[in-house]
Amino acid sequence: MIKAILVFNNHGKPRLSKFFTHYSEDEQQQIVRETFHLVSKRDDNVCNFLEGGTLIGGSDFRLIYRHYATLYFVFCVDSSESELGILDLIQVFVETLDKCFENVCELDLIFHIDKVHYILQEIVMGGMVLETNMSEVLTHIEAQSKLEKSETTASSIMKAGVASAPSRAVAAMNTLKQSTPFKR
Template sequence: ERLATATPPRDSTSKLSTSTPRYNNGGSSSNTLTSQGRDAQAGQDTMINAFLVFNGQGQPRLTKFYTQLETSMQQRLISEIFTLVSNRPAGSCNFLPLPPLLAASGTSHSSSEEQNDVPSLVTYRNYATLYFIVISTSTESPLALIDLIQVYVEALDKLFENVCELDLIFNFESLHATLGEMINGGVVIETNLDRIVAGVRAQGTVAKRPVNEGRSAGIGGGLGMGGNFVWHGR
């Protein structure tokens, strides 16, 4: 079963994705998501609070928080968000409100701060048995975040050549390096696929998969993202 490497096919299962803002895949035209990131830097009220990846069993493969949270709250958030997302029916909307208790506890703010700086939105996509989840303020565009997740997945596939879940396990540093090329301090700074991949490769963090680990040995029966695109409409 494959994870996505290309834009979802334009059929009834991918209506949400085909309406999302498109990213620049190497050209010089202006980039919707990059522009949005620059606007966020100026406004300081639009930001990503966390980027999470876990498999179908709820095991975290990547957890990156951009707002200060106690470890116990992080663990609780990961557990509750996974339960919330994994139990949603196929074909459901890809974004939903953050549970109120977690939203209230997500960050510490002074009384003078704007409440639209509080994390309140969960945006996610499901590729095979992996869930890619973004927690953000309500001022972030969920459609742009859906596209941002797609860029991240495609970047990983370019780095690992038909990436599978084993690559996520053995190359923890590369996952964070890729995310670091795209997001800094909760603000989207880059969505150009070629520049992201070049930046990660320049850091020398991409490692080869162990020789004895075949594609079919991947957790979940092999989760390659290359080749034929498969997207479950979530």
């Protein structure tokens, strides 16, 4: 099972953190710091698997990571997960992000975090892998984008209707007063 997914830059600033096991806010920050320390000090030519730190479960857990440009993508998993399978999953996640944002960069993760979380939820939910087929994930993301656009259009039409409602109500009241005089 996947315990956590962490993405941080070369300076240790977290850009995405998704924990599937409950940890307090302080514990989460310590895990991110410890994970960055463990991963960043490794050479680029060594294996991308290492035992989890003391905070995330010790030797029962593995940190599986990939370093792309300025970002580290780290999956913290228990011993039941395949290391090579998780490496492939990281590749699918990064390639999907790359397709969605056209050359994904750190700023995309910062300014479009909601979309990044949606993409991640299409791939992993509750610590379990849902989908590894990138084209299937992209199909769901495109459908979601179309739905969001149609909701935005409908919302702006309603706002325009609501904004003009007070003026229409005043005009209707004036017409009503002029056409039907009240007698006292």
